[in-house]
Amino acid sequence: MTATTARKVLLAAPRGYCAGVDRAVIAVEKALEQYGAPVYVRKEIVHNKYVVQTLEKKGAIFVDETAEVPENAIVIFSAHGVAPVVHEEASRRNLATIDATCPLVTKVHKEAVRFAGDDYDILLIGHEGHEEVIGTSGEAPEHITLVDGPEDVKNVQVRDESKVVWLSQTTLSVDETMETVDALKERFPKLISPPSDDICYATQNRQTAVKQMGAAADLVIVVGSKNSSNSVRLVEVALGAGARDAHLVDFAAEIDEAWLEGVSTVGVTSGASVPEILVQGVLEWLAERGFGDVEIVTAAEESITFSLPKELRRDLRAEAASLSDGSKG
Numbered sequence: 001m002t003a004t005t006a007r008k009v010l011l012a013a014p015r016g017y018c019a020g021v022d023r024a025v026i027a028v029e030k031a032l033e034q035y036g037a038p039v040y041v042r043k044e045i046v047h048n049k050y051v052v053q054t055l056e057k058k059g060a061i062f063v064d065e066t067a068e069v070p071e072n073a074i075v076i077f078s079a080h081g082v083a084p085v086v087h088e089e090a091s092r093r094n095l096a097t098i099d100a101t102c103p104l105v106t107k108v109h110k111e112a113v114r115f116a117g118d119d120y121d122i123l124l125i126g127h128e129g130h131e132e133v134i135g136t137s138g139e140a141p142e143h144i145t146l147v148d149g150p151e152d153v154k155n156v157q158v159r160d161e162s163k164v165v166w167l168s169q170t171t172l173s174v175d176e177t178m179e180t181v182d183a184l185k186e187r188f189p190k191l192i193s194p195p196s197d198d199i200c201y202a203t204q205n206r207q208t209a210v211k212q213m214g215a216a217a218d219l220v221i222v223v224g225s226k227n228s229s230n231s232v233r234l235v236e237v238a239l240g241a242g243a244r245d246a247h248l249v250d251f252a253a254e255i256d257e258a259w260l261e262g263v264s265t266v267g268v269t270s271g272a273s274v275p276e277i278l279v280q281g282v283l284e285w286l287a288e289r290g291f292g293d294v295e296i297v298t299a300a301e302e303s304i305t306f307s308l309p310k311e312l313r314r315d316l317r318a319e320a321a322s323l324s325d326g327s328k329g
Contacts, residue, residue: 043062170199173233213269217238219260
């Protein structure tokens with residue numbers, strides 16, 4: 001890169017924490033404050049390495065399954081949601097539960113229950129094995145078929161082509177989802193769409209911002225963890241929008257200086273589960289290498305907030321103890 005090349009950063013807005021993630025992380029912090037450590041969390045509360053490590057230091061214990069939580073303890077369900085069987089298991093083990101499921105994911109769960117109740121075949125667009133997909137599928141397993149991208153459409157079988165509806169994982173790429181929907185509609189012309197878009201506002205806004213800056217950026221750095229679906233999608237969206245190169249990093253230290261070779265404009269954004277401190281670390285890293293000029297690319301203004309889980313207004317430890325006493329009586 002020549003010394004005369006103007007170097008700048010395009011910083012996406014909005015980026016980072018969405019309302020659902022903010023609510024889930026605060027729920028763990030409040031539970032630790034209110035009830036004291038340890039508080040157990042089933043799965044990662046949100047898909048971000050730094051957030052999980054920070055909460056572990058405060059006394060949160062992350063487990064894969066409810067069976068790992070000691071009886072009468074407090075367990076928090078992650079923002080991605082859980083299947084009804086998980087609630088049932090927690091109840092059997094006398095666990096006091098805090099449900100930090102994102103309200104937008106809860107909306108999809110309710111849609112699944114309603115359409116299953118009306119005996120529809122539900123085609124759930126999403127990625128196999130993702131926690132959100134597992135949770136939603138668990139609401140009506142006998143009615144739900146997973147469709148993992150447009151190439152999976154040919155494998156779909158339904159009972160009645162006049163009673164088919166699609167739902168989707170909330171963190172997908174908007175474009176990829178609509179490509180899958182279009183392919184499904186070719187096979188099933190009477191396919192019904194959900195009453196409102198399932199892809200969450202935050203996912204859409206972050207993708208729109210990346211699209212706006214993608215073509216102007218030689219390199220896009222997305223801050224986020226590899227198991228974060230919406231963060232991975234941002235890399236794909238950046239490349240699709242015309243960025244020459246794009247990479248996903250958890251921390252500034254993971255950036256390879258070789259990526260800056262021949263680069264004059266760097267786009268920076270972060271996934272919906274990423275705290276702003278990590279983005280600031282990347283901006284500082286870039287500024288130290290001559291990329292100190294930062295221009296904001298604004299796609300939308302976000303003002304949505306969600307109230308905290310109602311369970312945080314109760315004395316859960318006392319409730320768990322009374323459950324235990326009742327089961328012994």
